[in-house]
Amino acid sequence: MVDSKEREIGALNMVMLGLAVLAVGVAAWNVISDGFRAGTDDLFLVLVCLMLALLFALPTLMWAQANGKLTNPFADEAIAEGAADTGTHEAHGGSDRQNTIIWVSLLALTGFEVLLAYIQVPITLMLIVLMGASIIKAALIVAYFMHLKFERLSLILTIVPTLVVLLCLFAIFFPDSFRLHDMRPQEPVHQVEHEG
Amino acid sequence: MAEAHVESLAVNDWSGGVHPYRVGHRKLGMWLFIMSDSLTFGALLIVYSYARASSVSWPTPFAFSPSILFSSVMTLVLLSSSLTMVFAVSAAKQGKLGSARKWLLATMVLGLTFVVLHLMEWRHLMVDEGLQPFELPKEWTEPGKWPGASPLFGSTFFGITGLHMFHVLTGVCYLGVVMARIKKMKEDVEVSGLYWHFVDLVWMFVFPLIYLLSVDYHHVLGK
Numbered sequence: 001m002v003d004s005k006e007r008e009i010g011a012l013n014m015v016m017l018g019l020a021v022l023a024v025g026v027a028a029w030n031v032i033s034d035g036f037r038a039g040t041d042d043l044f045l046v047l048v049c050l051m052l053a054l055l056f057a058l059p060t061l062m063w064a065q066a067n068g069k070l071t072n073p074f075a076d077e078a079i080a081e082g083a084a085d086t087g088t089h090e091a092h093g094g095s096d097r098q099n100t101i102i103w104v105s106l107l108a109l110t111g112f113e114v115l116l117a118y119i120q121v122p123i124t125l126m127l128i129v130l131m132g133a134s135i136i137k138a139a140l141i142v143a144y145f146m147h148l149k150f151e152r153l154s155l156i157l158t159i160v161p162t163l164v165v166l167l168c169l170f171a172i173f174f175p176d177s178f179r180l181h182d183m184r185p186q187e188p189v190h191q192v193e194h195e196g
Numbered sequence: 197m198a199e200a201h202v203e204s205l206a207v208n209d210w211s212g213g214v215h216p217y218r219v220g221h222r223k224l225g226m227w228l229f230i231m232s233d234s235l236t237f238g239a240l241l242i243v244y245s246y247a248r249a250s251s252v253s254w255p256t257p258f259a260f261s262p263s264i265l266f267s268s269v270m271t272l273v274l275l276s277s278s279l280t281m282v283f284a285v286s287a288a289k290q291g292k293l294g295s296a297r298k299w300l301l302a303t304m305v306l307g308l309t310f311v312v313l314h315l316m317e318w319r320h321l322m323v324d325e326g327l328q329p330f331e332l333p334k335e336w337t338e339p340g341k342w343p344g345a346s347p348l349f350g351s352t353f354f355g356i357t358g359l360h361m362f363h364v365l366t367g368v369c370y371l372g373v374v375m376a377r378i379k380k381m382k383e384d385v386e387v388s389g390l391y392w393h394f395v396d397l398v399w400m401f402v403f404p405l406i407y408l409l410s411v412d413y414h415h416v417l418g419k
Binding site: 096099100103106107110113114116117118120123126127130131133134137138141142145146147151152154155158159162163166167170171173174176177178180181184185 | 216217218219227231234235238239242245246247248249250251252260264268271272275276278279281282283286386389390393394396397400401403404405408409411413
């Protein structure tokens with residue numbers, strides 16, 4: 001009974017790992033064959049494939065970690081969490097000092113963003129840096145202020161990948177805006193005013 | 197044997213058991229709400245980016261003073277309110293209800309400050325500049341400014357910042373209820389904290405996308 005269950009888990013892990021490898025393969029094939037000629041379309045395809053690969057690989061990685069085949073970089077928190085596993089609402093979270101440090105970091109990142117807005121760099125570069133800083137800020141808020149870092153891994157893996165995938169799916173439409181821009185007349189159209 | 201089995205179910209992730217996420221139903225409900233609300237704001241911000249990228253011309257009207265100055269101070273206020281909220285949650289967990297109440301009040305005051313500053317910024321744009329939700333000021337479309345600029349600027353700006361402001365205002369009311377009934381709603385301090393931090397998180401994307409990417413370089417530092 002136990003053997004058949006272990007075989008079943010092993011087979012499922014292999015399937016998941018195979019799908020992850022397949023997704024990475026599609027991303028690699030896209031990069032090699034197309035070389036980002038289609039611009040953002042290719043970029044999004046590669047990103048989505050890599051994200052799918054991560055999602056497929058996660059259960060296997062978790063299984064490997066649970067069976068001691070991988071070390072947990074957050075082992076201290078995991079142990080503390082396990083030790084506090086006595087009820088449904090444990091008191092957990094960072095100290096006041098840690099939260100204050102996070103707050104200062106968030107302010108510093110905001111200051112950097114405002115400063116960047118006044119350094120005239122290409123808008124694409126500015127967008128990437130600003131969004132990068134915003135994602136770091138969002139991650140700090142979610143992890144420390146919202147205590148997600150101290151929750152069970154199952155909750156984290158239910159919330160974060162779902163949101164990331166859905167937002168990326170929204171963003172798949174975005175490259176279409178460049179095509180729409182290119183199809184518009186480049187000279188501003190003077191509006192005819194109908195008065196009287 | 198059976199107890200050990202139940203124990204392993206409770207410890208292993210994805211194993212189900214009685215408490216698969218080990219959080220209360222209110223907290224889980226708030227997380228689910230936050231996920232759905234994230235998609236609302238995510239969709240709006242992507243629509244904004246889409247409209248901007250597909251337009252031939254898009255206004256970049258925000259001068260350092262008052263727009264960028266105000267929005268930066270608003271960011272500072274909102275981030276500070278998150279810190280006071282963290283202190284409120286911490287105090288409530290330690291059973292210091294009086295202290296939790298004070299921190300909640302501080303959070304509400306900072307939230308209201310954010311709303312007031314935001315309304316002042318809106319007033320400046322609507323009254324002084326003449327920006328309307330579906331119409332740009334005539335001066336903005338003149339040569340030398342942003343001729344042919346999309347009127348979607350106003351609708352996306354007021355739509356996104358307005359929805360965010362509504363969330364802040366709702367949060368202030370929510371915190372007020374939690375503060376008034378803190379003895380009965382001790383657990384809700386943490387749940388309301390999740391909501392408040394989420395509102396803060398959304399602003400971390402609204403601020404750079406709406407304001408910082410629309411800085412008017414002609415008015416840099418009053419030049």
